[in-house]
Amino acid sequence: MPQKDSGKIVAKKGSTFAEALKAAGVKNAIAALVDGAEYDLSTVAKQDTTLEPIFPDSPRGLKILRHSTAHLLAHAVMELFPDARPNAGPPTDDGFYYDIDMKPINQEDLERIEERMHQIASRNIAVERENLSRKELLKLFAWNQYKLDKIMENVPEGESSTVYRQGDFVDFCRGPHVPSTGYLKAFRLLSIASTHYKADENRPMLVRIYGTSFPDEKSLKEFLKNREEALKRDHRKIAQEMDLLVFNSERAPGFPFYTPNGMIIRQELMNFMARLNRQYGWEEVSTPHIYRDVIWKQSGHYAKYKPNMYLFTLSDGDSYGVKPMNCPGHITIFERTPKSYKELPVKYCEPGTVYRYEKSGEVGGLTRPRMFTIDDGHGFMRFDQIVGEVRSIMEMVKATFSGILGHVDMTFDLSEIDKNSPENYLITYHCNRCGTDVEARKAAMEEELVCPSCGSTDLSPDFSTWDTATGQLRQALDEAGLEYAENPGEAAFYGPKIDVHVKDALGRMWQLSTIQVDFFMPTNFGLYYINSESKHDRIVMIHRAIFGSYERFMAILIEHFAGKFPTWLSPLQAYIVPVSEKFNDYAIEVEKFLKGSGIRARADTGTETMNKKIKIIRQMRPSYILVVGEREEQGKSVSVRNRKDKTSVISLEEFQKKLLKEIEECRVEQTL
RNA sequence: GCCGCUGUAGCUCAGCAGGUAGAGCAGCUGAUUCGUAAUCAGCAGGUCGGGGGUUCAAAUCCCUCCAGCGGCUCCA
Numbered sequence: 001m002p003q004k005d006s007g008k009i010v011a012k013k014g015s016t017f018a019e020a021l022k023a024a025g026v027k028n029a030i031a032a033l034v035d036g037a038e039y040d041l042s043t044v045a046k047q048d049t050t051l052e053p054i055f056p057d058s059p060r061g062l063k064i065l066r067h068s069t070a071h072l073l074a075h076a077v078m079e080l081f082p083d084a085r086p087n088a089g090p091p092t093d094d095g096f097y098y099d100i101d102m103k104p105i106n107q108e109d110l111e112r113i114e115e116r117m118h119q120i121a122s123r124n125i126a127v128e129r130e131n132l133s134r135k136e137l138l139k140l141f142a143w144n145q146y147k148l149d150k151i152m153e154n155v156p157e158g159e160s161s162t163v164y165r166q167g168d169f170v171d172f173c174r175g176p177h178v179p180s181t182g183y184l185k186a187f188r189l190l191s192i193a194s195t196h197y198k199a200d201e202n203r204p205m206l207v208r209i210y211g212t213s214f215p216d217e218k219s220l221k222e223f224l225k226n227r228e229e230a231l232k233r234d235h236r237k238i239a240q241e242m243d244l245l246v247f248n249s250e251r252a253p254g255f256p257f258y259t260p261n262g263m264i265i266r267q268e269l270m271n272f273m274a275r276l277n278r279q280y281g282w283e284e285v286s287t288p289h290i291y292r293d294v295i296w297k298q299s300g301h302y303a304k305y306k307p308n309m310y311l312f313t314l315s316d317g318d319s320y321g322v323k324p325m326n327c328p329g330h331i332t333i334f335e336r337t338p339k340s341y342k343e344l345p346v347k348y349c350e351p352g353t354v355y356r357y358e359k360s361g362e363v364g365g366l367t368r369p370r371m372f373t374i375d376d377g378h379g380f381m382r383f384d385q386i387v388g389e390v391r392s393i394m395e396m397v398k399a400t401f402s403g404i405l406g407h408v409d410m411t412f413d414l415s416e417i418d419k420n421s422p423e424n425y426l427i428t429y430h431c432n433r434c435g436t437d438v439e440a441r442k443a444a445m446e447e448e449l450v451c452p453s454c455g456s457t458d459l460s461p462d463f464s465t466w467d468t469a470t471g472q473l474r475q476a477l478d479e480a481g482l483e484y485a486e487n488p489g490e491a492a493f494y495g496p497k498i499d500v501h502v503k504d505a506l507g508r509m510w511q512l513s514t515i516q517v518d519f520f521m522p523t524n525f526g527l528y529y530i531n532s533e534s535k536h537d538r539i540v541m542i543h544r545a546i547f548g549s550y551e552r553f554m555a556i557l558i559e560h561f562a563g564k565f566p567t568w569l570s571p572l573q574a575y576i577v578p579v580s581e582k583f584n585d586y587a588i589e590v591e592k593f594l595k596g597s598g599i600r601a602r603a604d605t606g607t608e609t610m611n612k613k614i615k616i617i618r619q620m621r622p623s624y625i626l627v628v629g630e631r632e633e634q635g636k637s638v639s640v641r642n643r644k645d646k647t648s649v650i651s652l653e654e655f656q657k658k659l660l661k662e663i664e665e666c667r668v669e670q671t672l
Numbered sequence: 673g674c675c676g677c678u679g680u681a682g683c684u685c686a687g688c689a690g691g692u693a694g695a696g697c698a699g700c701u702g703a704u705u706c707g708u709a710a711u712c713a714g715c716a717g718g719u720c721g722g723g724g725g726u727u728c729a730a731a732u733c734c735c736u737c738c739a740g741c742g743g744c745u746c747c748a
């Protein structure tokens with residue numbers, strides 16, 4: 001059993017951390033924590049040192065374990081492929097990888113490498129840390145340009161750094177690592193991929209081997225089982241089985257086509273959102289999909305987004321762009337009349353379909369399509385209204401996910417400006433000579449920023465607008481009692497934002513909702529309102545989406561529910577099977593009765609046997625299977641089989657009543 | 673876009689030391705009328721992703737294009 005926190009352990013001067021832990025009766029530790037820094041167990045205390053053991057089942061320990069397993073991987077590769085040149089092998093969220101310059105390998109090679117890793121692990125070779133001077137390091141790794149690059153980048157002239165050695169294998173590394181290869185027991189190589197050195201297309205291609213590692217076999221098995229489950233739930237596979245959508249790779253690569261079944265789910269989600277929007281004061285509008293290029297120039301999308309847009313020019317010379325975003329359309333509606341401060345906020349929403357050209361290698365399934373529909377909303381408001389509106393949107397977010405998933409496990413990010421690189425953002429600059437304020441995003445400018453009134457180049461960034469807006473987002477989160485992570489540098493260039501992540505049934509986090517404050521576009525479009533002093537004042541826009549996109553959200557729901565949608569979303573709510581042809585009439589009667597109240601019911605009067613029908617319909621994942629025969633016909637009842645294969649006999653009217661209630665309430669669990 | 677893998681019937685896949693295609697399911701026809709996870713028989717279905725080349729002969733070998741999948745953020 002892994003040990004719990006064993007309180008304070010002191011390594012006496014001159015003894016190793018391993019000895020100290022042993023003396024304290026601590027077993028299974030793989031490293032030690034001293035003042036927040038991680039150390040090898042072989043570290044010798046320079047003075048009496050208070051340390052904390054790191055166990056492999058803790059987050060820190062797991063990282064170390066996986067990092068060591070990455071070394072083991074490189075070690076095995078070097079034994080099998082002496083020409084290989086390892087680059088980098090870090091731990092990741094659920095395992096590790098190692099990037100190696102070598103000839104492409106196949107699945108068999110992967111198995112051989114894994115086998116060799118087990119061999120090396122069982123040799124239980126000590127993993128030893130050595131401190132070497134820069135010069136020694138460069139000499140040691142003279143054979144490997146990648147390591148040389150790292151040494152030169154990371155070890156200043158005249159300084160030293162560390163390597164880790166296990167037998168013949170040595171790696172330039174900060175560590176810490178497990179004491180010996182024998183600590184690595186439960187690991188598995190998962191896949192072969194490839195990657196450019198430093199993610200730069202112009203640099204050489206490296207083989208990336210992914211793997212994972214756990215403290216024990218049981219956790220590994222669990223992980224692999226989970227992974228397999230995720231594969232089984234792949235939305236592309238289930239969407240195929242349930243006939244929800246198709247892709248036609250020749251006619252429209254990357255564009256989803258919804259079939260009638262898929263459209264049912266999509267439509268239900270849209271209805272759900274439409275209702276919520278009405279409830280929270282978001283008015284639905286509809287905007288064109290194609291615009292003259294002038295609007296894209298004005299919005300700034302051309303400057304930043306042009307390579308991802310579908311553009312065309314007609315024979316009369318007019319150029320058009322298909323919309324990659326909905327905001328310009330909503331702005332066009334908003335600006336049709338001047339607005340008084342009393343009218344704000346104005347909130348428009350639309351299930352807005354956008355088209356974005358994704359490079360061929362980037363498209364895939366519903367998560368990266370080239371066309372998707374955002375449950376988009378743009379609020380136009382005064383500065384002082386941000387907090388209230390953000391809070392209201394947060395309520396919508398909560399209502400949405402607790403309503404659809406039945407529980408809410410969410411995390412929040414507050415993405416802020418990186419004040420060290422103001423040039424990347426649209427901010428105000430204050431002229432130090434004449435006091436004029438000018439707004440600019442320096443990174444997008446070709447010439448130096450000068451004061452528009454006096455021509456001075458002495459301008460200082462003024463973060464006050466950003467600070468206020470960020471403060472308002474923070475306040476909204478605080479007032480809602482939510483915990484959140486603050487991420488400097490993650491803001492959009494036009495304003496700070498809140499991102500919402502939701503956990504699915506497999507424990508994966510998905511970024512869904514986003515709430516963004518925007519100063520940029522209102523400026524570009526010259527949006528204003530008339531304040532109480534009859535003066536023009538600045539409009540602030542909030543962009544928000546709750547599902548994100550219908551496509552992506554559907555994909556996530558498919559995987560979350562493994563296709564077994566709550567009844568209100570299910571394309572087939574009642575599948576009716578007559579016991580034999582004799583009862584076809586009653587089956588049709590049941591179908592008609594249920595359909596009459598809007599239930600998606602289908603009687604199968606085909607010539608197959610009942611058993612076969614039940615078997616085949618399984619992949620369509622109907623909510624309920626109704627078997628009807630003589631008894632049911634006599635008693636005007638149905639034999640109901642739910643998704644857990646529980647059967648019950650109930651009167652037809654009662655069934656209809658209960659089903660309607662289940663649908664009406666968007667119940668996640670079946671009630672029958 | 674780049675790298676690797678893959679592309680054979682509606683679906684899942686076999687065939688690939690080169691000798692012009694095969695199975696199961698789905699579909700169609702007929703028989704069967706059946707109480708909760710596949711009744712039986714027959715039929716039909718593919719210019720093997722597109723194009724080019726090598727060859728007497730290409731699904732199979734070579735080139736090229738297209739598409740799908742996994743990666744291309746985690747840094748020693």
